[in-house]
Amino acid sequence: MWLEIGRQHLSLWRNIEIVMVNAMIPWGNHLLLPLGTLREPFSALKRADVVIVHHADMASKLEIQAIESMVHKYNESVPIFFSILAPSHFIRVGNISYTCPLKDISHAILLCVSAIGSADSFVQRIHKMGPMHVDRLDFSDHHSFQPKDIDIIRKRLHKLESDFSAVPMMVVTEKDYFRRPEVLEHLGYEVLVLCSSLQILPLKGCNEESFKKCLRQHLEIYNLA
Known part of the structure; x- marks a missing residue:
């Protein structure tokens, strides 16, 4: 699981939490660094505002569904987008x-x-x-x-x-x-x-426009807080 680097530093201020998951090796061996590839435990998904499944074109439909299930297990309402390089x-x-x-x-x-x-x-x-x-x-x-x-x-x-x-x-x-x-x-x-270039895939009702709209909504919420 790839997390934005800033997510590991709780004292670092930010106005949106984005998690990126590598669809090819989403959870590694399920262990945290240095024994595994996870930078944070799965419970950290609860803090996510947005999840991006990267290299989505290189995973099967079943693999994508499994990733979605794992994400929603910890954060039922988080929007999930799909990207490719x-x-x-x-x-x-x-x-x-x-x-x-x-x-x-x-x-x-x-x-x-x-x-x-x-x-x-x-x-x-x-x-x-x-x-x-x-x-x-x-x-x-x-x-x-x-x-x-x-x-x-x-x-x-x-x-x-x-x-x-x-x-x-x-x-x-x-x-x-x-x-x-x-x-x-x-x-x-x-x-x-x-x-x-990083591109948001038009998949499962999501696309680049809906991704930008999602980001704008979160930024507006934080600006009003």
């Missing part, structure tokens, strides 16, 4: 002013490198774009790439080039690129950054 284009490391369409990786040999909490969603979205082959290299969440990591990445790319007799490309997320952009500029291979 929709890919839009690539930018090229070394020339970020140049954008590439998503179709540019069709039939390509790729190495997906990431240091995010949900690497599976990133890799699955790349698969859907039709590359010939996708390899992956996952680092721990929030990891900042070091020179030794670049050596590991370069060796993996060399192996792909040898295995497929074609020059591979590396793909990273915006989050990973902007953490240390200079590190990836001298890899010796083309590196593409996948650019995406």
Whole structure:
């Protein structure tokens, strides 16, 4: 379960409580950090004003229903919305002013490198774009790439080039690129950054407009209090 970072700090003032649940691994092993992935116990859902089920397009209807049931078990009236991280284009490391369409990786040999909490969603979205082959290299969440990591990445790319007799490309997320952009500029291979935007899905009677309306209503309530 992903909770907005501020929710863990009760002394931090805020005017709306938003919980984001990863539909691919909604509750992890049901244990709190450091033994599990939950930042707060399930009872914290009682404080939520809004719940967003993220990567909803990568979960089945039954999985979505199970998430809804768990949320409403602790907070019967909370509105639930559904979101995806929709890919839009690539930018090229070394020339970020140049954008590439998503179709540019069709039939390509790729190495997906990431240091995010949900690497599976990133890799699955790349698969859907039709590359010939996708390899992956996952680092721990929030990891900042070091020179030794670049050596590991370069060796993996060399192996792909040898295995497929074609020059591979590396793909990273915006989050990973902007953490240390200079590190990836001298890899010796083309590196593409996948650019995406968060979108509210039109699902179960909810859409982006109803989401914005819900937020406005909560903000108005807090402003009047």
